[in-house]
Amino acid sequence: MDWRAGVDAYCERTSPEFWAEPVNAVTNAAFLAAAILMWRRAPLPMARALSAVLGVIGVGSFLFHTFAERWAGLADVLPILAFILLYIFAANRDFLGLSPVRSFLGVLAFFPYAALAVPLFARLGFLGSSAGYAPIPVLILVYAAFLRPRAREAARGMAMGALLLIVSLTFRTLDGPLCATVPMGTHFMWHILNAVMLAWMIETYSRHMLAGRRHSA
Template structure:
């Protein structure tokens, strides 16, 4: 594999160069701002702090990708996202469901077959194809929302809001190339901005759940 090979998958990029995607690059500030905000609010709680650090890594990795647009930069973009998803599922199992460490870890590992099973399903649907590998995430968040809606309303509502916001964010990600002819700036920067808000809110929800004490979903 040529790790330095150039990639071009976004409407805003018209040529090689570090500043070929200014909006896609600068909008990664949303991740960094959210990460710093969550870190400062964490009060030393381990799970929110770990998620905040991963969110900061997402912002850096995405900024690298939208600057260099190479295979190695793509890996720097995708890997922190994957790790964050697994870490959040683990944190949700610990903070929302109060599962022990081993069960929370197994539950997080279960996301892998979940994604492998559902990604081809979304890939077969016209609008969902572009972001097929992401769509299993809001579906899983929605499952948690339904599960916890009555048992822990604060968390259930928060997860439902997160699922809805991620669906909106994914819609903008999927429309980037489709609307390119009429909107040369693309819509990928909206994906970054909304996700900064979303992920910051999801980490805050973990923090609030942990501070609520040793509550167990019934």
């Protein structure tokens, strides 16, 4: 595979130049701002780990929307995957009360889940490359359903996160179809809303953990 091969996947890009996607590139600052905010707001080890990964997501996405090469595409998606897996572990351990071993096995279960779910969403056709992300809000809603009897606030927060992600994915999906009428595309809204959504997920985790500490004090 040629890792230096160019990738032209977004409406805003009309040339292979470094700054061919200025809006898509600059809006990655939303991830960095969200990461700094949540790092300061959440002095919990897991919350800070998630905040650090959130910052790396911004860097990876910036690289992809500037260099626009296959290696940069990998730098874009791997931090997102890392955030998902880390949050699943945190949700299993700290929301559901599973042991670390069972929490890790739950992380591993994400891979067969995604392998089954992504092709199903891809059959819908209109999702395009967003089909790869579509199983995530479904998974968040499943966690929200399990949490509702035992941690209603956390369940509410997870459901809100899923809704934010669905709206965010809508803008990502519309980038190509609306290209003729919106020349700069709509992908930049995926960045902004996704930054808000990921920060909210960290906030939901932090609130749950801090509330637990207050109740046990």
